[in-house]
Amino acid sequence: MSKKNRRDNPLFAAGLVGALGIQVAVCIFLGYWIGSYLDGRIGTGRGWTVGGILVGLAVGILSAILLVKKVMEESDG
DSSP states (O other): OOOOGGOOOHHHHHHHHHHHHHHHHHHHHHHHHHHHHHHHHHHHHHHHHHHHHHHHHHHHHHHHHHHHHHHHHHHHH
């Protein structure tokens, strides 16, 4: 019998999905927070806040892709 792979565990998959969601949410929140701080300091409307949210979303998605890529590489080896 072959040894059961860690990737086959449903709790591992649930943990990975949860970590991805938290990671993206934290990046969006940090983008919002930095953007709203810059809006308060510079006072140019809501441009920095919206830009911060979009940059946070992009960074969150990129980091999620990198995390999934790393997990998939570890499971192959």
